[in-house]
Amino acid sequence: MAEIHYPVCTVENAAHPTRSKQPGRYEHHGTISQTLPSPGPKQIQSLSTENVCKSPMRLAEGLILPNGTPVDTSSLASSSSLLNRLQLDDDLDGETRDLFVTVEDPKKHVSTMETYITYRVCTKTTRTEFDLPEYSVRRRYQDFDWLRNKLEESQPTHLIPPLPEKFVMKGVVDRFSEEFVETRRKALDKFLKRVADHPVLSFNEHFNAFLSAKDLNKRQGLALLTKMGESVKYVTGGYKLRARPAEFAAMGDYLDLFTQKMGTIDRIAQRIIKEQSEFLMELREYGPVYSSWSSFEEDLHDPLEGVSGCMSNCSSALEELTEDMSEDFLPVLREYVLYIESMKNVLKKRDQVQAEYETKLEAVVFREDKKPPVPSDVEKCQDRVECFNADLKADWDRWENNKRQDFRQLLTGMADKNIQHYEKCLAAWESLVPLLQDKQEAEGETS
Template sequence: MPHPLATSSSEEMGPALTPSPDLLLPRSIADKDLSLPNGTPVDTSSPASSSSLLNRLQLDDDLDGETRDLFVTVDDPKKHVCTMETYITYRVTTKTTRAEFDLPEYSVRRRYQDFDWLRNKLEESQPTHLIPPLPEKFVVKGVVDRFSEEFVETRRKALDKFLKRITDHPVLSFNEHFNVFLTAKDLNAYKKQGMALLSKMGESVKYVTGGYKLRSRPLEFAAIGEYLDTFSLKLGTIDRIAQRIIKEQLEYLVELREYGPVYSTWGGLEVELSEPLEGVSACIGNCCTALEELSEDMTEDFLPVLREYILYSESMKNVLKKRDQVQAEYEAKLEAVALKKEDRPKVPTDVEKCQDRVECFNADLKADMERWQNNKRQDFRQLLMGMADKNIQYYEKCLTAWESIIPLLQDKPETK
């Protein structure tokens, strides 16, 4: 019987672990013959070409949405000030045609700790599956204001992405705890009832002791582990460099804001040069606005995706470790049976059950890894195209600003 998460493809995991070339090459930016020195095709017609590709990617998402029967969104953050604490809640809206839901639409409010509770319950009840990561809960006080509009919006997007990841999963989306999270008006009452029953698989994994030592991972899972280590390392490096670039952009922005008004002040002293100098000042002001927009886009759209996938790789590593524990338990029990001379039917049955758990872990992990790879390719393709588009817009705005003052600089003052 085919595994419920498996796709029709029967490819080995090896090829899936190789970063896709389409992450590096902008496939359809143009049909021009021009290319960069490395052979990458480029478009010289219009910067809008990158936006058109983004629109096509979004259209693919819309077409995929036509086959879905569960839609969840996170919006409308609200600040609550109580005697003991201050916190933010988010509205979680659900629309569905699934029979598991009593109503076609729900709207509840949840705070961060509720999302954290949901993730913990999913890890307990679905230990063989990859659970999407949540954004980090703790922030450095004095550096990031967790009640600022920018921070709250960034967190809202991350929480929305978290629920959408679960919604798109063919197993996690049917989880009892997820259903309650989406529908219960009083989630705290549900938590107190202690209804969180672990599945048989959850029980077996939860009580696996640390006394079993794995001999060696199968090659395909060893390859997954190596890939995740390299992937998270590379993303961490990109994240650190990107943060330094943004920091330098903001420092440059401060200098530009001081630089532009100097020309305007100078123009007040030079009657014949006042118009060109005012033009230069306005041009620098336009460049400031463009750079500020670029930095905001990098901070709000680029960095969060990097951090999400760094956390995602850690989540996958944790699932891989759980799989290793179950395999180690199976190997230990198999060895114990081999050493026993007397025939004890109960032990082979126990070993059989353990073998079933290993096979279940293997199948679920491989299916989730394939799904994760597909999502990663799509997310990073869209991320890099978006980054290219924003940079094109930035340089285009700066070019337009500087070109606009050329006529002023070329005009010769009339001699009297």
């Protein structure tokens, strides 16, 4: 995974955290000079009309999802070994991490007022911001939602990972079923891991409280009282952007295209799952018919029982394939659909800040004075634009890296599961051949 360099951004009167003298710490001041961590050699220049990407097509090439190296799927072992190797390569980054978070052990709570699920959030860290090296707290979905809202308020220039959708259609999905709870647990776990891996979001004070506070409800109330008025509202009204810079226009175009592709794949995948589920029900009824038939066919008893067993094995293999597609494939697609919405929201905020800056700068230029002084609010607005550009470009690179890794693992896993499915079906049908051959040989000898 390519490393991402976050440049120095200076934002006046913004509710952004800044590093203290101790590594990894942030402080809040009226005027902030924010120095973001620089783990890698990749440089990101401040965006201006001179250094905007000269060729949008060149940028678009880097945004296209690569096909990757050819995968040898001639055998189950080759696919499985590749999947294991990919997971091993991804785990190598863990050697440099200092914050590990997991979501586990969902529990159902029933009270007179409501029924809800809580999850245990376990944290291991060596950071000095935490008083203890390990924490274990229980959180419910609304706590995760509170955290994401706080991250969005306090870090408006950054892309906040999405949460799984809160509401489900009643009567269609049982939100207390084991399958639904496990799918949501995986999504919440991925959300926290993405925040923990982010070089800026992981140091947010709200994230610290979420991981360590025993009574988060009390902390939420205090935060609401103390932070009123401190958040900088980047969403402005009355300003219209003339033209989005080429680089960010290419991002917007790619997101629109990516949304269409994800939506199409999701709809088709759901239809496939529905058809597979219907076929599975028929297949389960199909096998017992042969078994019932064999009870009064003495000469065909063994072959018919063999067909019945073959159908049973094939139905079990299809059930596993359908479950894997529902529990592993679809959630990734839906996560990235939500990710796209988050990215579009950040782009809109960036556009609004730039529009505000252009409007204020134009007002200064058209003054009657020949050399009008640049007001401080215009300079602050310019700083906000530059900070937005730098943070958004860095988070875009990080999102692209995560996307390549996620879809590489997703498609490799899908190939692996399909190979397993067809190998099981092949083995089931091949086991039937000797029974038919033995029957033919026996008939030949008697004749």
